[in-house]
Amino acid sequence: xxxxxxxxxxxxxxxxxxxxxxxxxxxxxxxxxxxxxxxxxxxxxxxxxxxxxxxxxxxxxxxxxxxxxxxxxxxxxxxxxxxxxxxxxxxxxxxxxxxxxxxxxxxxxxxxxxxxxxxxxxxxxxxxxxxxxxxxxxxxxxxxxxxxxxxxxxxxxxxxxxxxxxxxxxxxxxxxxxxxxxxxxxxxxxxxxxxxxxxxxxxxxxxxxxxxxxxxxxxxxxxxxxxxxxxxxxxxxxxxxxxxxxxxxxxxxxxxxxxxxxxxxxxxxxxxxxxx
Amino acid sequence: xxxxxxxxxxxxxxxxxxxxxxxxxxxxxxxxxxxxxxxxxxxxxxxxxxxxxxxxxxxxxxxxxxxxxxxxxxxxxxxxxxxxxxxxxxxxxxxxxxxxxxxxxxxxxxxxxxxxxxxxxxxxxxxxxxxxxxxxxxxxxxxxxxxxxxxxxxxxxxxxxxxxxxxxxxxxxxxxxxxxxxxxxxxxxxxxxxxxxxxxxxxxxxxxxxxxxxxxxxxxxxxxxxxxxxxxxxxxxxxxxxxxxxxxxxxxxxxxxxxxxxxxxxxxxxxxxxxxxxxxxxxxxxxxxxxxxxxx
Numbered sequence: 327x328x329x330x331x332x333x334x335x336x337x338x339x340x341x342x343x344x345x346x347x348x349x350x351x352x353x354x355x356x357x358x359x360x361x362x363x364x365x366x367x368x369x370x371x372x373x374x375x376x377x378x379x380x381x382x383x384x385x386x387x388x389x390x391x392x393x394x395x396x397x398x399x400x401x402x403x404x405x406x407x408x409x410x411x412x413x414x415x416x417x418x419x420x421x422x423x424x425x426x427x428x429x430x431x432x433x434x435x436x437x438x439x440x441x442x443x444x445x446x447x448x449x450x451x452x453x454x455x456x457x458x459x460x461x462x463x464x465x466x467x468x469x470x471x472x473x474x475x476x477x478x479x480x481x482x483x484x485x486x487x488x489x490x491x492x493x494x495x496x497x498x499x500x501x502x503x504x505x506x507x508x509x510x511x512x513x514x515x516x517x518x519x520x521x522x523x524x525x526x527x528x529x530x531x532x533x534x535x536x537x538x539x540x541x542x543x544x545x546x547x548x549x550x551x552x553x554x555x556x557x558x559x560x561x562x563x564x565x566x567x568x569x570x571x572x573x574x575x576x577x578x579x580x581x582x583x584x585x586x587x588x589x590x591x592x593x594x595x596x597x598x599x600x601x602x
Numbered sequence: 603x604x605x606x607x608x609x610x611x612x613x614x615x616x617x618x619x620x621x622x623x624x625x626x627x628x629x630x631x632x633x634x635x636x637x638x639x640x641x642x643x644x645x646x647x648x649x650x651x652x653x654x655x656x657x658x659x660x661x662x663x664x665x666x667x668x669x670x671x672x673x674x675x676x677x678x679x680x681x682x683x684x685x686x687x688x689x690x691x692x693x694x695x696x697x698x699x700x701x702x703x704x705x706x707x708x709x710x711x712x713x714x715x716x717x718x719x720x721x722x723x724x725x726x727x728x729x730x731x732x733x734x735x736x737x738x739x740x741x742x743x744x745x746x747x748x749x750x751x752x753x754x755x756x757x758x759x760x761x762x763x764x765x766x767x768x769x770x771x772x773x774x775x776x777x778x779x780x781x782x783x784x785x786x787x788x789x790x791x792x793x794x795x796x797x798x799x800x801x802x803x804x805x806x807x808x809x810x811x812x813x814x815x816x817x818x819x820x821x822x823x824x825x826x827x828x829x830x831x832x833x834x835x836x837x838x839x840x841x842x843x844x845x846x847x848x849x850x851x852x853x854x855x856x857x858x859x860x861x862x863x864x865x866x867x868x869x870x871x872x873x874x875x876x877x878x879x880x881x882x883x884x885x886x887x888x889x890x891x892x893x894x895x896x897x898x
Contacts, residue, residue, distance in 0.1 A: 336701060347712055348707075351713075351714060354769070355723075357726070357730075372735045419616065420617035423613035427606070427609070444879065446826070446875055446878065447625070449868075450624075453627075456864070472624060475616075476617035476618075476620035534719065537720060538851075552719070553722065560837060561840075571725070573725070574725050577721070578719050581717055581719060592717070596777055596778065600816075600819065600820075
């Protein structure tokens with residue numbers, strides 16, 4: 327490119343530092359991939375090898391055929407999909423109501439919800455466990471999904487976005503005799519599409535990556551999600567670095583790909599959420 | 603009009619019901635639970651449940667492991683939050699520089715760890731930090747520094763977890779800070795350059811003050827997140843060695859879901875909650891005061 331610019335020592339320093347930072351960020355992920363393709367025991371040598379001598383998919387085969395990782399993958403998929411669909415629906419409906427519909431106590435209620443954002447979720451975990459136990463939901467997918475079906479932050483995001491929907495549009499539809507449900511699904515929802523994508527992405531990634539609550543509520547091994555299963559596997563297979571790296575790849579890859587495909591929506595959500 | 607208000611309620615009701623039933627109600631119940639002796643016997647038969655007043659809190663405050671976990675958590679917060687914010691800010695400034703190339707690539711690369719699954723990447727870092735064949739020690743070895751038993755030495759286990767957490771999190775704040783940097787008007791920098799201000803002077807007297815409110819918000823949110831340390835020690839060290847990485851939430855989990863002392867676990871949770879509120883409020887107050895002082 328521009329010869330003069332690339333010889334500028336400051337430009338070299340800026341790009342050099344960025345490259346070092348990128349290596350710091352991506353290095354562990356790339357290495358995970360590399361080690362997952364190594365033969366058993368190859369990674370447990372000094373100095374640690376960067377690339378596999380003879381790449382093999384053996385550990386992936388073992389994970390699915392012997393360890394039964396496929397089951398945990400499906401469990402994670404079911405839980406994350408359930409959380410995503412339900413939380414998007416409920417949060418979008420509520421966010422729209424708080425932005426555009428009028429009901430008594432709307433503003434104080436919204437302020438109260440925002441104030442509740444400071445409460446760390448773990449405070450609720452002990453009673454929630456007992457409640458779900460009473461409802462027979464401990465050790466079920468429903469037990470993981472139910473508390474994630476709506477969230478204050480999600481409602482807040484939708485409300486911010488939905489305020490830009492013109493009132494005239496909604497009013498015109500009402501005059502034409504459209505019911506509230508029809509207005510929502512046919513007019514408002516298409517306009518909210520970007521925030522719906524953001525919310526779905528947050529919901530899926532958040533649920534897929536979640537650890538503490540699934541660990542508590544899924545006591546039965548057969549129903550565990552990938553992170554919970556991976557954590558207990560890593561305690562059993564402390565020495566099997568290659569196998570564990572393959573397990574990490576299987577866990578991380580879906581969310582990483584999803585993020586890469588939809589990263590514009592993710593970043594927008596992050597920025598919207600930060601301007602409270 | 604009445605039917606319309608009813609319709610509005612119908613839209614808000616499902617989400618409000620979920621939040622009320624599965625979040626706010628359990629929070630209140632948790633407070634109540636922390637004043638009872640709920641344990642394994644009460645779990646088996648509720649008739650064994652007794653009101654215990656402040657006994658749980660008294661007991662927790664006399665527990666050496668609680669103070670140990672509090673110290674560990676504060677160590678994690680005090681080391682991790684400034685390091686994480688500094689790295690986020692540094693990378694944001696680099697990304698925002700007109701001299702930087704391949705910006706979309708760098709931005710995505712630096713952000714990638716944020717979306718990864720914590721448990722999975724903790725497994726990776728356990729390998730990277732391995733005493734005998736981990737890359738961190740290999741790098742140190744090349745510099746002539748002997749192997750460090752990162753996750754097995756009580757002095758180094760928490761700093762190692764901090765390093766991992768910073769790697770995992772710094773990208774999120776970086777994105778927010780990049781947006782804040784973009785909002786600073788170019789004219790300010792132009793005027794400073796005309797006055798002969800160098801890069802450092804510009805950073806010190808324009809960038810930092812203009813970022814003030816964003817930095818404050820980001821610090822408070824990051825701090826609140828770092829107080830909730832749990833999965834990292836659970837996967838990487840199981841609280842060890844010699845309890846040097848037992849965090850407050852780790853203690854809560856063990857008390858509540860391993861020993862089924864749910865009353866006591868709730869007391870631990872509320873102690874952490876109170877501490878978080880106090881510290882974040884203090885930070886907000888100090889931050890606002892220094893902003894007022896700067897603008898006065």
